[in-house]
Amino acid sequence: xxxxxxxxxxxxxxxxVALSTPTFAQGVRENYAPVTAEMxxxxxxxxWLMFRGAYNNQGYSALDMINKDTVGDLELAWAWPMxxxxxxxxxxxxxxxxxxxxxxxxxxxxxxxxxxxLIWQYRHVLPEIPASWSxxxxxxxxxxxxxxxxEDKVILTTVDxxxxxxxxxxxKVAWEKQVLDYNLGxxxxxxxxxxxxxxxxxxxxxxxxxxxxxxxxxxxDVNTGDELWRFNTIDxxxxxxxQESWGGVPPENxxxxxxxxxxxxxxxxxxxxxxxxxxxxxxxxxxxxxxxxVLYTNSTLALDVATGELKWYYxxxxxxxxxxxxxxxxxxxxxxxxxxxxKMLISVPGKNGIAFGLDRETGEYLWSKETVVQNVVxxxxxxxxxxxxxxxxxxxxxxxxxxxxxxxxxxxxxxGAYSPLTETFFVPLTEAxxxxxPTQTEFTAGNAVGSVKFGPRVLPExxxxxxxxxxxxxxxxxxxxxxxxxxxxxxxxxxxxxxxxLVFGGDAAREIKAWDxxxxxxxxxxxxxxxxxxxxxxxxxxxxxxxxxxTGYSNSASSISSAFPEIPLPTxxxxxxFVFKLPKADS
Amino acid sequence: MPLRSPRIARFVVPLIAGMMTAGPSMAAGFTAEQAAAxxxxxxxxxxxxxxxxxxxxxxxxxxxxxxxxxxxxxxxxYDFISVAMPPSAPGQLGEETYLNIIAYIMEFNGAAxxxxxxxxxxxxxxxxxxxxxxxxxxxxxxxxxxxxxxAEATSVPQAFTWGKQLPGSPASxxxxxxxxxxxxSVPQAFTWGxxxxxxxxx
Numbered sequence: 001x002x003x004x005x006x007x008x009x010x011x012x013x014x015x016x017v018a019l020s021t022p023t024f025a026q027g028v029r030e031n032y033a034p035v036t037a038e039m040x041x042x043x044x045x046x047x048w049l050m051f052r053g054a055y056n057n058q059g060y061s062a063l064d065m066i067n068k069d070t071v072g073d074l075e076l077a078w079a080w081p082m083x084x085x086x087x088x089x090x091x092x093x094x095x096x097x098x099x100x101x102x103x104x105x106x107x108x109x110x111x112x113x114x115x116x117x118l119i120w121q122y123r124h125v126l127p128e129i130p131a132s133w134s135x136x137x138x139x140x141x142x143x144x145x146x147x148x149x150x151e152d153k154v155i156l157t158t159v160d161x162x163x164x165x166x167x168x169x170x171x172k173v174a175w176e177k178q179v180l181d182y183n184l185g186x187x188x189x190x191x192x193x194x195x196x197x198x199x200x201x202x203x204x205x206x207x208x209x210x211x212x213x214x215x216x217x218x219x220x221d222v223n224t225g226d227e228l229w230r231f232n233t234i235d236x237x238x239x240x241x242x243q244e245s246w247g248g249v250p251p252e253n254x255x256x257x258x259x260x261x262x263x264x265x266x267x268x269x270x271x272x273x274x275x276x277x278x279x280x281x282x283x284x285x286x287x288x289x290x291x292x293x294v295l296y297t298n299s300t301l302a303l304d305v306a307t308g309e310l311k312w313y314y315x316x317x318x319x320x321x322x323x324x325x326x327x328x329x330x331x332x333x334x335x336x337x338x339x340x341x342x343k344m345l346i347s348v349p350g351k352n353g354i355a356f357g358l359d360r361e362t363g364e365y366l367w368s369k370e371t372v373v374q375n376v377v378x379x380x381x382x383x384x385x386x387x388x389x390x391x392x393x394x395x396x397x398x399x400x401x402x403x404x405x406x407x408x409x410x411x412x413x414x415x416g417a418y419s420p421l422t423e424t425f426f427v428p429l430t431e432a433x434x435x436x437x438p439t440q441t442e443f444t445a446g447n448a449v450g451s452v453k454f455g456p457r458v459l460p461e462x463x464x465x466x467x468x469x470x471x472x473x474x475x476x477x478x479x480x481x482x483x484x485x486x487x488x489x490x491x492x493x494x495x496x497x498x499x500x501x502l503v504f505g506g507d508a509a510r511e512i513k514a515w516d517x518x519x520x521x522x523x524x525x526x527x528x529x530x531x532x533x534x535x536x537x538x539x540x541x542x543x544x545x546x547x548x549x550x551t552g553y554s555n556s557a558s559s560i561s562s563a564f565p566e567i568p569l570p571t572x573x574x575x576x577x578f579v580f581k582l583p584k585a586d587s
Numbered sequence: 588m589p590l591r592s593p594r595i596a597r598f599v600v601p602l603i604a605g606m607m608t609a610g611p612s613m614a615a616g617f618t619a620e621q622a623a624a625x626x627x628x629x630x631x632x633x634x635x636x637x638x639x640x641x642x643x644x645x646x647x648x649x650x651x652x653x654x655x656x657x658x659x660x661x662x663x664x665y666d667f668i669s670v671a672m673p674p675s676a677p678g679q680l681g682e683e684t685y686l687n688i689i690a691y692i693m694e695f696n697g698a699a700x701x702x703x704x705x706x707x708x709x710x711x712x713x714x715x716x717x718x719x720x721x722x723x724x725x726x727x728x729x730x731x732x733x734x735x736x737x738a739e740a741t742s743v744p745q746a747f748t749w750g751k752q753l754p755g756s757p758a759s760x761x762x763x764x765x766x767x768x769x770x771x772s773v774p775q776a777f778t779w780g781x782x783x784x785x786x787x788x789x
Contacts (some may be wrong), residue, residue, distance in 0.1 A: 087645075132648075134650065249747040253746060285753060396753075397757035397783045397786065435666075440756055440783065441775060443743055443745050451657065455666055555673065566678075
C-alpha cells in the first residue's frame with residue numbers, strides 16, 4: 001500500500017476552541033483515507049482495522065516479511081509511553097499510516113505509525129464518582145481492548161457508558177451519545193464492532209448493584225447514533241426457558257451476563273457472535289436460583305444484526321458458582337474439507353480453559369477439549385450438555401472449596417489466535433486454583449454483588465509452571481494438542497499469529513516470544529520494561545512490516561505472581577508500546 | 588510452588604469451627620500500635636495501587652462494609668494477602684507486617700483497637716469478624732461519608748436472598764444484613780436476609 005507523507009500541522013490557534021470541549025487535539029492528519037465497509041469486510045493485509053484484525057476475531061495477519069527466517073533480526077523502530085497508568089489491555093489499530101492507541105480512562109492517541117510522532121490526543125472527561133464506588137472506579141482503570149474505525153471516524157465506547165465518535169483526522173468530537181446510566185454502574189470496557197451500518201456494542205458493569213435486571217448488547221446507527229435494538233443477556237421475554245433457568249429469581253435480583261469481549265461477525269449471514277460472562281451473585285446459594293442454569297450467562301449468543309433477535313445460544317458453563325466467566329473471544333473459522341465448507345465457531349470461552357468447537361450456523365456442539373487443570377466441569381455429553389461438578393456447589397454460607405481454575409483463569413481476557421496457515425488455535429493459559437466461599441453481603445452503590453470470598457491464586461497440586469501456551473490442531477471433528485509450551489511466569493498478553501509461520505505472545509516476566517507455529521520452538525525473544533500486555537499486532541508501511549508489542553501493568557501478572565517469586569514484577573505501571581521491524585535490506 | 592497452608596491444598600475445606608462460633612467480639616482483636624505500624628507499612632507497600640484512602644482505583648478498594656463482609660474474617664484477609672500481596676514481593680513482607688496491615692485496614696474501616704494483639708493463630712484470626720468489628724465505624728467511614736448527594740440518593744437492588752435466613756447465616760446473632768434489609772438503599776441479593784446454612788454448623 002502506498003502511503004503518502006503525513007503532514008502534521010500544529011494548529012495552536014484552535015487551542016481556545018478546544019478548551020470548551022473534552023477534545024485535546026494538537027494536530028491534523030491531512031487526506032486521511034476513509035475506512036470503507038468493503039475494507040472492514042476484507043481488511044488489507046497492511047492495516048489492522050479492528051480489535052483482532054478482522055471480523056472473524058482470528059488475530060491473524062497475512063503479512064510474512066517477518067517470518068521464521070527473519071524474526072531473529074528484529075530491531076526496535078520506536079517506542080511510546082501510554083498516556084495513562086492502570087491495567088493495560090490495549091488493542092492498537094493502524095490505517096493509512098496512522099496508529100490509533102486507546103488507553104485507560106478513554107484516552108485515544110493518533111500516532112504516525114512510521115515515526116511514532118504524536119498527531120493528536122483525545123482525553124475523555126469522566127464524571128466524578130463517589131470514592132466509595134471503588135469497584136466502579138477500578139473498572140475505569142481496566143479498560144479492555146479496542147476502539148473502532150469507520151469512514152473518517154474513530155468510534156469509542158467509554159467508562160461513563162457513552163459512544164463517542166471522533167474525527168480521525170484531528171481527534172475532535174463529531175458526536176457522542178449517552179447510552180446507559182453510569183450512576184447505576186453501567187460502564188463500557190470493551191470496544192465496539194462496526195457492521196451493517198451499525199455500531200454493535202456491549203455494556204459492562206453488570207455485576208454492580210445498581211444495574212440489576214439488565215445487561216445489554218446494543219446496536220446504534222453508525223451515522224446518527226439512534227438506538228436500533230438491544231438484547232438483554234439476563235432477561236429474555238421471548239424465551240420462557242431462559243426465565244425459568246433463574247429458578248424464581250425475578251429480573252430485579254439478577255446480575256451479571258456481561259459480554260466482556262468484542263464479538264465477531266459473519267457478513268454472509270449478518271450474524272454477530274458474543275460471549276457472555278458469569279451470573280451474580282456468584283454462588284447459587286446467595287443468588288437464590290437453585291440448580292437453574294441461569295441463562296444466558298456463560299453462553300455464546302448468535303444475534304441477527306438486522307433485528308437483534310437471538311438465532312441460537314449455547315451454554316458453556318451452566319449453574320456457575322465460582323465466577324468462572326465464559327465471555328472471551330469467539331473466533332470464526334472456515335475449513336474446506338473434501339469440497340465441503342465447514343463454518344465453525346471456536347473458542348476457549350471461559351476461565352476454566354475448556355476449548356469448544358460449534359457449528360456457527362446452528363450452534364450445534366462439535367467438540368470440546370480440556371487444557372489446564374480444572375475441576376468444575378465433570379463431563380460434556382455428546383449433544384454438548386455440560387455437566388458441572390456438583391460436589392463444588394455450596395450448601396452453606398462460609399463453606400469453602402478449592403476450585404480450579406481460579407477466578408483469574410485459566411483463560412482470561414488475553415485472546416488466542418487462529419492461524420489458517422497451519423489450522424492451529426494458539427491459546428495463552430494459566431494453571432491456577434483458588435478457594436471460594438460464599439458470603440452474605442449487603443450491596444452498596446458502585447460496588448459488585450459477587451458475595452464470595454476468594455483465596456489467593458495457587459498452582460494446582462503437582463504443577464510448577466504457571467504459564468501454558470497451548471497449540472490446538474483444529475478440525476470440525478475435534479481439537480488435538482499440537483504442542484504445549486510450559487513456563488514459570490503467566491502469559492499476560494494476547495497472541496498474534498502471522499503468515500510468517502509465527503505466533504507472538506508475552507508474559508509476566510516482561511518477555512515477548514515468537515514461537516514456530518508448527519513446533520512450538522522459540523525463535524525470538526526480547527525482554528521489555530513491564531509485563532507484556534494487550535494485543536500484539538502487526539502492519540506494513542512503505543514495504544516494511546512492523547510488529548507492535550504493548551507492555552504494562554497487568555492483573556494477569558499480579559494475580560499469581562506468588563507462583564514465580566524468582567521473577568519480581570516491577571512496581572511501576574510501565575504502560576508503553578514497543579514497535580519492532582526488520583533492518584532495511586539495502587542498509 | 589509449595590502451598591503455604593495445607594488448608595488450601597485440600598479440595599473440600601470446611602471452615603474451621605472458630606469462624607462459625609465467633610466468641611464474644613468485645614475486643615477488636617488488634618492493638619493501636621499494630622494499626623499505627625500497619626499504616627506505615629500499608630502506605631509504603633499497598634497504597635500505590637489500593638490508594639491512601641483505601642479507595643483503589645489501580646487495585647480493588649479496601650474500604651466499605653461490603654468489602655469487610657466479603658473477606659468475612661481477619662483470617663480470610665490474612666490467607667489472601669500473606670500469599671499474594673504485594674504482587675512485586677508476594678508473601679514476602681513477613682507475618683508481623685501482614686498482621687499490622689490487617690489491623691490498619693480494620694481501623695480504617697471503623698474498628699476500635701483493644702488490648703489484645705492480632706496474632707497468626709488461625710483460631711484467633713478466623714474469630715475476628717470484619718463486618719462486626721467495623722460495623723460501627725463503617726457507617727461513618729471516610730470512603731462512605733464523602734459520597735455525593737447523588738450517591739446517597741442512589742438506591743440499588745439487593746440479592747434475591749437478601750433478608751432471608753440462609754444456611755450458614757448466624758442464627759443466634761443476626762448479621763448486619765437482615766437488619767439493614769428493612770431499608771435497603773441499594774438492590775440486594777434474592778437471598779438477602781434469609782437464614783442460610785452455615786458451614787460446620789450442626
